Amino acid sequence: MGYMPLTPFGRTVDAVLLKHQQAAAASTSMLSPVSKWDVLRELAAARKAYGLNDRDLSVLQALISFLPGTEVDPQPGVTVVHPSNRTICERLNGMPNSTMRRHMAKLVAAGILIRRDSPNGKRYVRRYQGERVAYGFDLSPLARRYAEFSDAAKAERTLAARIKQLRETVSLMRRDLLNLALLGAVECPEIAIWDQFHDLAHLTARDLRRKLDLVELQEIEARLRTALDEAKDHLATAFAEEPGTSDAQNEHHYQNSKKDSFEFEQAVKPAHAPQTESKDETGYAEKPSAERPAHRETPPQPPEAPAPSGPSLPLRLILSACGEIQGYTDGAIRNWTDLLRAADTVRPMMGISAAIWEEAKTAMGAAEAATVVAAMLERFSDIRSPCGYLRHLSTKARAANFSSAPMVMALARKAAV
Numbered sequence: 001m002g003y004m005p006l007t008p009f010g011r012t013v014d015a016v017l018l019k020h021q022q023a024a025a026a027s028t029s030m031l032s033p034v035s036k037w038d039v040l041r042e043l044a045a046a047r048k049a050y051g052l053n054d055r056d057l058s059v060l061q062a063l064i065s066f067l068p069g070t071e072v073d074p075q076p077g078v079t080v081v082h083p084s085n086r087t088i089c090e091r092l093n094g095m096p097n098s099t100m101r102r103h104m105a106k107l108v109a110a111g112i113l114i115r116r117d118s119p120n121g122k123r124y125v126r127r128y129q130g131e132r133v134a135y136g137f138d139l140s141p142l143a144r145r146y147a148e149f150s151d152a153a154k155a156e157r158t159l160a161a162r163i164k165q166l167r168e169t170v171s172l173m174r175r176d177l178l179n180l181a182l183l184g185a186v187e188c189p190e191i192a193i194w195d196q197f198h199d200l201a202h203l204t205a206r207d208l209r210r211k212l213d214l215v216e217l218q219e220i221e222a223r224l225r226t227a228l229d230e231a232k233d234h235l236a237t238a239f240a241e242e243p244g245t246s247d248a249q250n251e252h253h254y255q256n257s258k259k260d261s262f263e264f265e266q267a268v269k270p271a272h273a274p275q276t277e278s279k280d281e282t283g284y285a286e287k288p289s290a291e292r293p294a295h296r297e298t299p300p301q302p303p304e305a306p307a308p309s310g311p312s313l314p315l316r317l318i319l320s321a322c323g324e325i326q327g328y329t330d331g332a333i334r335n336w337t338d339l340l341r342a343a344d345t346v347r348p349m350m351g352i353s354a355a356i357w358e359e360a361k362t363a364m365g366a367a368e369a370a371t372v373v374a375a376m377l378e379r380f381s382d383i384r385s386p387c388g389y390l391r392h393l394s395t396k397a398r399a400a401n402f403s404s405a406p407m408v409m410a411l412a413r414k415a416a417v
Contacts, residue, residue, distance in 0.1 A: 031144060033071040036064050039142045039149065043112070046152035050110045059103040060112060062091045063137055074143035080116055082123035082136030104137075111145070114138040159214065166217040167208065173224040174204040178416045180231040185317050186405055188238045195316060197227055201416070311371045312405050315339065321412035322374035336367045343370035346377060350386045356394075363394040368404055375407040 043050075044057050064072075066081040073079045089095050107113045118124065118135035125134040178201035184194040204220055212220075311318065319326065319333055326333055328346045333339050347357050350373070360369040372393060376386055383389050396402035 031074040033073050034143045034146045035070055036067060036072045036139075036142065037070065039072060039146050040064060042146070042149040042153040043142075046149055046156050048156060049152045050112070052106065052110060052112075055099075056103045056106050058092060059088070059095075059100060060107055062088055063113070064139065064142075065091065067139060072139050072143040074140055076114075076138060076140050077116070077134070079139040079143075080125075080134035080136050081139065082125055082134055084123065111141055114141060163212075163214055163217060166214065166221065167212070170204065170217055170220050170224060171208060173221065173228060174201050174208070175416065177201045177204075177224055177228055177231065179413065180228070180235065182317070182409055182412050182416075184231060184235055184238075185314060186312060186409065188234060189312065189314060191234055193230070193234070195314075197231055198317070198320070200224070200227055311368050311408075312403065313371075313408055317412065318371055318374065318408050321408050321415060322371075322378050324377045325374040336370070339374065340366050340370045343373040347373060350377065350380060352387050352390055356387050356391050360390050360394045360397075363397040364402070364404075368397070371404045371408065375404060375411060378411050 040057070040061060043052075043060075044054075047053065047057060063081055063083070066083050067079060083091075085097050085100065089097055089100050092100060104113070108115060114137070116135050116138050123136040125132060127133070177197055181194045181197035181201060184191065184197070188194070200223065204224065207216075207220060315333075315336060318339075325339070325342050325346060329338065329342045331338075333342060344357075352373070357369070360372065363369075364372065372390065376383060376389065380386070393402055
C-alpha cells in the first residue's frame, strides 16, 4: 500500500488513535502470523482488561470471518477487510446499524482494529499495477499484540481460579461457623455471642449469592476466620471445664455388693422372721452385725414423674429452625407465650386432639410442647400420625428420656445447607 492514512474520514482524531497508528507503523519483521481464532479466544478471556464485553467480541468475530484463510499477518495494510455496514449487520443476525457502529468504535478505541478510510470514506479494494490497495478495517493489531493478549488472558484465568478457590473456602468457613454457633447455643447458652455468629453466617450466605471480587472475598474471609477462632476458644473453654473421664479410667473400680435399691428392699425378710446366716457369692457366711441397722419393711413407692422443664435452646434459634409456625400468627412471635398461642392454633389443623395436647404439656411443659409442635410442623408431610407421634414423645418425656433440642438442631442444620 503506497500511503496509509492516519486520520479517519469524517471523524475527529485524538491522541489514542495516533498512538495506535504509530504502534502499527513500528517494525514487525520479527513477528509471524498467528491463527485468528487463537487471537479471538485469548482476547475473549482478557476482555475485561481492555474494557470490552461479549457484544464487542461478537462484532470482532464477524469482521474476522471476512478475512480469507486462518491466519492474521502482523504487517500493516496486509490484512484489511472491507465489508459494508449492511453486510456486517447481516452477519450479526440483524444487529442495528447504530449498535454495530458503537461496538466498532470501542474496538478501534481499544487498539484492536485500525481504520484505513479511503478518500471518500468508502470501503473497497483496488489494484494498481499489481499492487493491492484496500480501505476498511486493518486486523494487523491482532497478530502484533497476540503476546500481550495471551499474558492478559493468563492473568484473568489466574484471578478467576483464585476467586473460585476463595469462594469455596468462604463457603466452608460459613458452614463451620453456623454449626459451631448452633452447638454453642446448646452447650453454652449463657454466652450471648452465638447469636452474632449465627447472624454472620446467614449474612455471608446472602453475600455469596452475588458475584464478589477478590477484595470483597478476602474481607469476608478475614471476618469469618476471626469469628471461627473466637467460637473455638469459647467451646474449648466450656469443654475443658467439664469433668473428664480419663483419670477415672485409671482408678480402681469400686462395686458395692450391698445394693441399696428398690428391688433389694422388696427382697428383705420381715422383722419377725428368724435371723439366719446368708452366704455371699464367695461361699462364706455373713454374720449379722449389731452396728448395722436392721432393714425396715417399707411398702414400695411408685417412681415420681420428673418435673417438666423448659427448652434448653433460645427462642430465637427455635424460630430460625422452625419458621413455618410463624405463618399461623397475626404478628411476630416475640416470647414463649406467643409460641404457645401459635401451637394452640395450629394443633387442631395437624390432627392433634385436645387430650393428647394437654397430656404433652403436662409431661413436657408448655414451652417444650410448643417447641415440639413447631418442629413437627416443619416435617408434617413425613409424619403419618401426628397424634400418636406426640403421645410417644410424651411417654418418653415422663421417663425423663426426651429433649426437643436434637429435633431443632437437625432442622437448623438442614436449613443451613
